[in-house]
Amino acid sequence: MAARGLLLAAALLGLLQASSTFEVKDKSGKICILANFSVQFTVEYNTKTKTESKSFLLPVNAHVIKEASSCSKEKETSQVLVVGFGAGHSLHLMFEKNADSYMISNLTFSYNLSDTSLFPDSSGGQREASKAAGIQAELNTTYRCHNIHRINMQNVTVLFSNVTLEAYLPNNTFSKNDSTCAEDNPTTVAPPVTTHIPTTSSLAPPTTTPTTNPDIGRYNVSGSQGICLLATMGLQVSITYSTKNKTVKSEVLNLPPNTTHSGTCDNSTVTLNLTSGSTSLSFQFMQNVSAEKYFLQGIVVTANLPLGATEKNINAFNHSLNALKATVGKSYKCVAEESIWISANASVNIYNIQLQVFKISGDKFGAVEECQLDENNMLIPIIVGAALAGLVLIVLIAYLIGRKRSHAGYQTI
Numbered sequence: 001m002a003a004r005g006l007l008l009a010a011a012l013l014g015l016l017q018a019s020s021t022f023e024v025k026d027k028s029g030k031i032c033i034l035a036n037f038s039v040q041f042t043v044e045y046n047t048k049t050k051t052e053s054k055s056f057l058l059p060v061n062a063h064v065i066k067e068a069s070s071c072s073k074e075k076e077t078s079q080v081l082v083v084g085f086g087a088g089h090s091l092h093l094m095f096e097k098n099a100d101s102y103m104i105s106n107l108t109f110s111y112n113l114s115d116t117s118l119f120p121d122s123s124g125g126q127r128e129a130s131k132a133a134g135i136q137a138e139l140n141t142t143y144r145c146h147n148i149h150r151i152n153m154q155n156v157t158v159l160f161s162n163v164t165l166e167a168y169l170p171n172n173t174f175s176k177n178d179s180t181c182a183e184d185n186p187t188t189v190a191p192p193v194t195t196h197i198p199t200t201s202s203l204a205p206p207t208t209t210p211t212t213n214p215d216i217g218r219y220n221v222s223g224s225q226g227i228c229l230l231a232t233m234g235l236q237v238s239i240t241y242s243t244k245n246k247t248v249k250s251e252v253l254n255l256p257p258n259t260t261h262s263g264t265c266d267n268s269t270v271t272l273n274l275t276s277g278s279t280s281l282s283f284q285f286m287q288n289v290s291a292e293k294y295f296l297q298g299i300v301v302t303a304n305l306p307l308g309a310t311e312k313n314i315n316a317f318n319h320s321l322n323a324l325k326a327t328v329g330k331s332y333k334c335v336a337e338e339s340i341w342i343s344a345n346a347s348v349n350i351y352n353i354q355l356q357v358f359k360i361s362g363d364k365f366g367a368v369e370e371c372q373l374d375e376n377n378m379l380i381p382i383i384v385g386a387a388l389a390g391l392v393l394i395v396l397i398a399y400l401i402g403r404k405r406s407h408a409g410y411q412t413i
C-alpha cells in the first residue's frame with residue numbers, strides 16, 4: 001500500500017519534474033556545495049473565508065542566491081545554499097558537519113503570501129517555516145535519494161525527490177562514493193533466512209545484547225529568549241540490522257549521562273541533539289498553539305553498525321511522531337520506560353524522564369503532568385484497594401444482617 005502511494009506520488013511529481021543543479025562557490029572559485037534535486041511544496045494559508053492548501057514545484061528557473069549562500073563565514077563551519085524563485089520565495093539549506101558526516105541542520109522555506117499567482121485570495125505577508133531536514137551523509141560521499149523524502153513543518157510540507165547532493169566537497173565535484181538514504185533502502189533489514197535457523201525456532205527473535213538501564217543525563221538548551229528545553233532522562237537506542245551471513249541482529253546502546261548536547265530554540269520548533277561517539281540522536285519538538293500542547297514530533301538516529309553488518313551505518317528517522325505530549329508551561333514526567341518506535345530497524349527507549357520544552361519559567365520544571373503509563377500503574381493499586389475495601393464492607397454488612405436476623409430469631413422463640 002505504502003509503496004503504491006509512493007509510486008503514485010512519484011508519478012504525480014514526475015509530470016512536471018525537472019531537476020536543476022545548484023552550486024555554491026567560495027571567493028577563490030572552489031565549489032563547496034553541489035546539489036541536484038526536485039522539490040514539491042504544499043502550503044496551507046488563510047484567505048478571508050477559509051484555509052486553502054496549495055501545492056507547487058520548485059520551478060526550473062530557480063537559482064542560487066549568491067549573496068545569501070556561503071561556503072563558511074569566519075570561524076564557522078556551516079555552509080549555506082539558498083535557492084530563490086518567483087516573487088520572493090526561497091529555500092535555505094544550512095549544512096553542518098562533524099568528524100565523519102555532514103547534514104542539513106536546518107531547512108527554512110521562506111514564502112511570500114502576497115504572490116497571488118501562487119496563493120490566490122491570500123491575506124498576504126512574508127512567512128517562514130523551518131526544521132532540521134533529516135538529511136545526513138558521510139563526509140566525502142555523495143548523498144543520493146531517489147525516493148521521496150518528506151519534511152513536515154507547521155503549514156508547510158516539503159517533498160524532496162531525485163536528490164543528489166554534497167556539501168564540504170573535497171574536489172569541486174561529486175565524490176565517487178555514495179551515501180544512500182533510508183527511503184531508498186526499504187530492505188535494510190532482510191528477513192532471517194530459514195536455513196540458518198533451526199525449523200523449530202523459525203520465529204526466534206533477533207539476538208540481543210543484554211544491557212542495564214541507562215544512567216540519567218541532564219540536558220538543557222537555551223536560545224536568545226533564555227532556556228527552552230530542560231530534561232532529565234536515561235536514553236537507550238535499540239537498532240536491528242542484517243549481517244553479511246544473512247541473519248538479523250539487534251543491538252542496544254545506552255547513551256552515557258555526559259553525552260555532549262546542543263540544540264536550538266525558536267517559537268515553533270525546539271531541537272535537542274546528542275552525540276556520543278559515532279551515535280547521534282536528534283529530537284524535534286513542536287508546539288500545537290491552538291491546543292497549548294508541546295510534543296516530540298521527530299527523531300533522527302544515526303549510528304555506526306558493527307563490522308559484520310551489511311551496511312556501515314544506520315540513519316533512521318521519523319517525523320510523524322506524537323510522543324511526550326504535555327501542556328505548555330508544564331513538565332512531562334514518566335517513571336515507566338517508554339519506547340518510541342522510529343522505523344522497522346530503530347527505536348529509542350526513554351527511562352525516568354522529566355521534560356519541559358518551549359515556555360520554562362525560572363529555569364525550573366513547572367507543574368508535573370504524569371504520563372499515561374504511570375497513571376495506569378497508579379490506577380492498579382487504587383483499583384485493588386477499592387476492591388478490598390468493597391469486600392470488607394460486604395462482609396461487614398453481611399455480618400450485621402446475620403446478627404440482626406439471629407437476634408430477631410431469639411426474640412420470637
Ligand SMILES: *[C@@H]1O[C@H](CO)[C@@H](O)[C@H](O)[C@H]1NC(C)=O
Pocket residue numbers: 009010011013014017038146147148161162
Ligand atoms: C526522478 O527522475 C526520473 C528521471 O529523471 C523520473 O523518471 C522520476 O519520475 C523522478 N522521480 C521522482 C520521485 O521525482
Ligand SMILES: *[C@@H]1O[C@H](CO)[C@@H](O)[C@H](O)[C@H]1NC(C)=O
Pocket residue numbers: 019020021036037162
Ligand atoms: C540532475 O538530475 C537529473 C535527474 O536525476 C539528471 O537527469 C540530470 O542530469 C542532473 N543534472 C546534473 C547537471 O547532474
Ligand SMILES: *[C@@H]1O[C@H](CO)[C@@H](O)[C@H](O)[C@H]1NC(C)=O
Pocket residue numbers: 087088089112114115116
Ligand atoms: C511579494 O509579492 C508581491 C506581489 O507579487 C510583490 O510586490 C513583493 O515585492 C513580493 N515580496 C518580495 C519580498 O519579493
Ligand SMILES: *[C@@H]1O[C@H](CO)[C@@H](O)[C@H](O)[C@H]1NC(C)=O
Pocket residue numbers: 170171
Ligand atoms: C581531485 O581531482 C583531481 C583532478 O581531477 C585529481 O587529480 C585528484 O586525484 C582528485 N583528488 C581526490 C582526492 O579525489
Ligand SMILES: *[C@@H]1O[C@H](CO)[C@@H](O)[C@H](O)[C@H]1NC(C)=O
Pocket residue numbers: 140176177
Ligand atoms: C570509497 O570507499 C572505499 C571503502 O570505504 C574507500 O576504500 C575508498 O577510498 C573510497 N573512495 C574514495 C574516492 O573516497
Ligand SMILES: *[C@@H]1O[C@H](CO)[C@@H](O)[C@H](O)[C@H]1NC(C)=O
Pocket residue numbers: 256258259260
Ligand atoms: C564520559 O564519561 C566517561 C566515563 O564516565 C569518560 O570515559 C568519557 O570520556 C566522558 N565523555 C565526555 C564527552 O565527557
Ligand SMILES: *[C@@H]1O[C@H](CO)[C@@H](O)[C@H](O)[C@H]1NC(C)=O
Pocket residue numbers: 288289290291
Ligand atoms: C492541535 O490540537 C488540536 C486539538 O487537539 C487538533 O485538532 C489539531 O489537529 C492539532 N494541530 C496540529 C497541527 O497538530
Ligand SMILES: *[C@@H]1O[C@H](CO)[C@@H](O)[C@H](O)[C@H]1NC(C)=O
Pocket residue numbers: 318319320321322341342343344
Ligand atoms: C513513524 O511513527 C509513527 C508512530 O509510531 C508510525 O505510525 C509511522 O509508521 C512511522 N513512520 C515511518 C515512516 O516509519
Ligand SMILES: *[C@@H]1O[C@H](CO)[C@@H](O)[C@H](O)[C@H]1NC(C)=O
Pocket residue numbers: 219220227363364
Ligand atoms: C544547563 O546546563 C549547564 C551545563 O551542563 C549547567 O551549568 C546549568 O546549570 C544548566 N541549567 C539549568 C537551568 O539546569
